[in-house]
Amino acid sequence: MDISALLFDLDGTLIDTDELHLNAYNQLLARWDRSMDIGYYKANVMGFPDDMIFAGLFPDTPSAQYAALAAQKEALFRAQLGETFPVPGVLRILDYAKRCSIPVAVVTNAPRENATAMLEGMGIAHFFDAVVIGGELARGKPDPLPYLTALEILAVDASRALAFEDSLAGVRSAAAAGIHTFGMLAGLQEAQLREAGARSIIRDFNDAELWGLIGSRAPS
Structure with missing residues (x-):
């Protein structure tokens, strides 16, 4: 892909x-x-x-x-919020995107102050080309507008993007925008994520299914 x-x-x-x-x-x-x-x-x-x-x-x-x-x-x-850490594999996939010049964005319903605190706390804010806040738009998730906005900012077609979501509202938003959506097994069951529109299911960003779809291993 x-x-x-x-x-x-x-x-x-x-x-x-x-x-x-x-x-x-x-x-x-x-x-x-x-x-x-x-x-x-x-x-x-x-x-x-x-x-x-x-x-x-x-x-x-x-x-x-x-x-x-x-x-x-x-x-x-x-x-x-104390010392914060990303889930397994986050640094791996962000480093892969940076090395391959793939633009990345955060698409969240969290307020910008929260998003900034979390991204900076994890030390990964510099990786992102855009941070789209649902509350700053006319409609947030589960509406597709936040993801459509991210695609517009990055000038990318939905068919060439991947989205990663752990919530029903988020999966519905990304799927409705026409994006291949990975459901994260953080708090919901696989059946719930698939029913909401997830096309792939992974536990974290080290999952073999993710790297198989990308078609490459992260550069060493």
Whole structure:
């Protein structure tokens, strides 16, 4: 396959942050003597934009208040960030892309402040040609707009790109944009990822299926 771009989700794909996000939501919800479990998080929160998340959590609250609630939650999340490490194989594939002059982008629903903190904390920010933030667009994931925007920025056709996602919203977004999407087995089952539109399933970026599709081993 002739690859002209690699597009990466951030949370749960490049870095394992699900536990930190769940903790942050529960710290926020505790103010109302409420909580969410991991099942609710995976089905209704992971990868979705803030307006959908907070509409589900606070259906009786005016939507004008969602932004403030989201900002509080994200501050709680960033307060937990210590030394951060990418998931296995991230440096391998980013180095491969750099050596082969393949442009790469992050496509995320995370706020830019979070994205910057995570990418810089992992020491990989310099690898990326673009960081597309769903919340800065008219529509975030699961709409295809974030991925279509990344393709436009990188001037690449969807048929020559690969996307990597761990959430249902993210897989739906990338697949709807016409991109061959790898579902990451970070928190969901293979059947769920495939139903959402993932064409390939991998556990991390060292997976043989990924390197087989790329058609080359990473340069040594």
